[in-house]
Amino acid sequence: MTGKEGVAGKEGVASEAGKVGLAGRARAVRGFVGRIWLAVLLLALWEAAARAAGDLYFPPPTEIASTARELWWSGPASRLFLSDKALDDFGPSLTHLLAGWAIAAAVGIAAGVAIGLSRVLFELLDPVLQLGRAIPPPTLIPFFLVVFGLGTEMQVATIVFGAVWPVLLNTVEGVRGVEPLYLDTARAFGFGRATRILRVVLPAAAPRTAAGLRVALGFALILMVIAELMGAGGGIGAHLNDAERGFLPTELWAGIALLGLIGYLLNGVFLLVERRLIGHHRERQD
Amino acid sequence: MLEIKGLGHRYADGHRALTGIDLGVERGELVCLVGPSGCGKSTLLRCVAGLLRPTEGTVTLDGNTVDRVPDGLAVVFQDYTRSLFPWLTVRDNVALVLRRRGLGRRERRAAAEEALAAVGLADAVRKYPWQLSGGMQQRAAIARALAYRPSLLLMDEPFGSVDAQTREDLEDLLLTVRGGEGGMTILLVTHDIDESVYVGDRVVVLTGAPGTVHTELRVDLPAPRDQIATREHPAFVALRAEVGRAVRRP
Numbered sequence: 001m002t003g004k005e006g007v008a009g010k011e012g013v014a015s016e017a018g019k020v021g022l023a024g025r026a027r028a029v030r031g032f033v034g035r036i037w038l039a040v041l042l043l044a045l046w047e048a049a050a051r052a053a054g055d056l057y058f059p060p061p062t063e064i065a066s067t068a069r070e071l072w073w074s075g076p077a078s079r080l081f082l083s084d085k086a087l088d089d090f091g092p093s094l095t096h097l098l099a100g101w102a103i104a105a106a107v108g109i110a111a112g113v114a115i116g117l118s119r120v121l122f123e124l125l126d127p128v129l130q131l132g133r134a135i136p137p138p139t140l141i142p143f144f145l146v147v148f149g150l151g152t153e154m155q156v157a158t159i160v161f162g163a164v165w166p167v168l169l170n171t172v173e174g175v176r177g178v179e180p181l182y183l184d185t186a187r188a189f190g191f192g193r194a195t196r197i198l199r200v201v202l203p204a205a206a207p208r209t210a211a212g213l214r215v216a217l218g219f220a221l222i223l224m225v226i227a228e229l230m231g232a233g234g235g236i237g238a239h240l241n242d243a244e245r246g247f248l249p250t251e252l253w254a255g256i257a258l259l260g261l262i263g264y265l266l267n268g269v270f271l272l273v274e275r276r277l278i279g280h281h282r283e284r285q286d
Numbered sequence: 287m288l289e290i291k292g293l294g295h296r297y298a299d300g301h302r303a304l305t306g307i308d309l310g311v312e313r314g315e316l317v318c319l320v321g322p323s324g325c326g327k328s329t330l331l332r333c334v335a336g337l338l339r340p341t342e343g344t345v346t347l348d349g350n351t352v353d354r355v356p357d358g359l360a361v362v363f364q365d366y367t368r369s370l371f372p373w374l375t376v377r378d379n380v381a382l383v384l385r386r387r388g389l390g391r392r393e394r395r396a397a398a399e400e401a402l403a404a405v406g407l408a409d410a411v412r413k414y415p416w417q418l419s420g421g422m423q424q425r426a427a428i429a430r431a432l433a434y435r436p437s438l439l440l441m442d443e444p445f446g447s448v449d450a451q452t453r454e455d456l457e458d459l460l461l462t463v464r465g466g467e468g469g470m471t472i473l474l475v476t477h478d479i480d481e482s483v484y485v486g487d488r489v490v491v492l493t494g495a496p497g498t499v500h501t502e503l504r505v506d507l508p509a510p511r512d513q514i515a516t517r518e519h520p521a522f523v524a525l526r527a528e529v530g531r532a533v534r535r536p
Contacts, residue, residue, distance in 0.1 A: 181369050182369075184337055184363070185361070185371075187355050188335055188337060188361040188440075189361075189386070191385075191386070204371075
C-alpha cells in the first residue's frame with residue numbers, strides 16, 4: 001500500500017466514524033426516550049391515583065421525593081447536598097455492600113480459577129458447591145449473629161456468603177470453557193503458569209466472571225438490607241426500621257425508593273465499567 | 287536437529303493415530319508432512335511440540351528428549367480465529383509471546399510492530415484480530431511466530447482456511463521470511479500436495495490409519511520459487527504426480 005492510499009483510507013475511516021457518531025447520538029436519544037416514556041407515564045398514573053385515594057399508606061411519588069430530599073439531600077453544597085443523615089445511612093450501607101462484594105469477588109475469582117483449572121478439584125468440589133449455593137444466604141444470618149454479634153462483621157459475612165456463589169460458579173464455568181486452542185497457544189509459546197492464568201485464562205473467562213459479578217452485586221444489595229433490617233448497626237435498613245416504628249409511611253417509601261435507585265445506579269455503573277473493560281468480547285460475538 | 291524414532295500414539299479412547307514413525311529433520315530444513323485427512327499429521331505435530339506425550343517412541347530435539355514444550359518453539363495453528371487472543375490487539379498478541387525473551391514493554395511493542403510490518407500488517411497493529419480478514423489474521427499469527435525467533439517452527443495446515451490467492455501470498459511470505467532468518471527449521475503439515483512440493487525442501491508422505499511414513503521425496507527445484515514458473519517446471523510436475531500417487535496408494 002502506498003502512503004497516499006494510507007492517508008485516504010484513514011480520512012475515509014475518520015469521516016465514517018463522524019457520521020456513525022452523529023447517527024449513534026440520535027439513536028441513543030431516541031432509545032432513551034423509548035425506554036423512559038413508560039416509566040414517566042406509570043409515575044404520573046401513580047401520582048394521580050395516590051392523590052385521588054388520599055390513603056395514608058400510599059403517599060404520592062412527589063411527596064416521597066420531597067421527603068427523601070429533606071431527609072438526605074438537604075445538606076451543604078460542598079457535600080453534594082448530602083445531609084448528616086445521608087452520610088449516616090449511605091456511608092455504612094454502601095461501605096459494607098462494596099466491601100462484602102469485593103471480598104466475594106476476590107475469593108470467588110481465585111477459587112473459581114483454581115477449581116476450573118483442575119479436573120480433580122472440580123469433580124471433588126462441584127457437589128459441595130452446588131449444595132453451598134442452594135443454601136438461602138439469609139438463613140445464615142442467625143448463625144453469623146451468634147458468631148460475630150450485631151455489627152459490621154456479621155453484615156459483611158452475610159453479604160460475602162451470598163455474593164460469592166455467582167462469582168465462583170460462573171468463573172468455574174468460564175475457566176472450564178476456555179477455548180483449548182488458547183491454552184495450547186499459551187503452552188506452545190512457553191508461557192509460565194502465572195502468565196497463562198493472568199493473560200489467557202482470566203481474560204478468556206472474563207465475560208462469564210463479569211456476569212457472575214453483576215448478579216453478585218444485586219445479591220449484595222439484598223443481603224445488605226436484610227442484615228440491616230435484622231439490626232446490624234445503622235444504614236438504610238435501620239432507617240426503614242425507624243420509619244416503621246415511628247409509623248412514618250412516607251419515610252418508609254422514601255427508603256424503598258432510595259434502595260431501588262441505588263440498585264439501579266450500581267448496575268448502571270457496573271455495565272459501563274464492564275463494557276469499557278471487556279466490551280470487545282461482546283463486539284466479537286455480534 | 288530433530289529426530290523422531292519409532293513414534294506412535296494411541297489416544298485414551300483407543301484410537302490409534304500413529305505408529306512406527308521414523309523421521310529426521312536437518313537444521314534449517316523445511317519439511318512438509320502431507321497425507322490424507324485422518325493419517326495423524328496433526329498428532330505428529332503435537333507430539334513434536336510437546337503438547338502431546340506419545341505413547342510409543344521418542345522425539346529428540348538437539349539431543350534432548352521432548353517431554354514438555356521445548357524452548358525456542360513456535361507454532362502456527364490452522365484455526366487462526368481461535369489461536370489469536372480476541373481480547374488483545376494484533377500488536378499485543380505478538381508482544382505477549384515476547385515476554386519470554388526478556389524484553390521490556392516498549393521493546394516488545396516495537397519488536398511486535400516490526401514483525402507485523404514484515405508481513406504487511408503495519409496498518410493493522412492497533413486492530414483486534416476479529417476486525418481483520420482471515421488471511422490477515424493468519425499473517426498476524428505468522429508474525430507472532432516469527433517475532434518469537436524460534437529455532438523450530440511448526441505449522442499445522444497454516445494456509446488451509448484461506449482463499450486461493452491469499453494462500454499463494456502466504457506461501458511466498460513463508461519462503462521469504464525463511465530466507466531472512468538464519469537457521470530456522472520448519473515442519474509444515476498440509477493436505478495440499480501442490481503446496482507441499484512448492485514450499486518444501488523435502489516432502490514426507492504419511493498414509494494409513496494409524497499413520498506411517500509412506501515415502502520421503504527431496505524437492506530439487508530452482509530457487510527462488512515462483513508461483514507460475516515453479517509450478518510449470520517439469521520437475522515440479524513430476525514431483526507432484528509422485529506425491530499424489532503416494533498419497534492415494536495405500
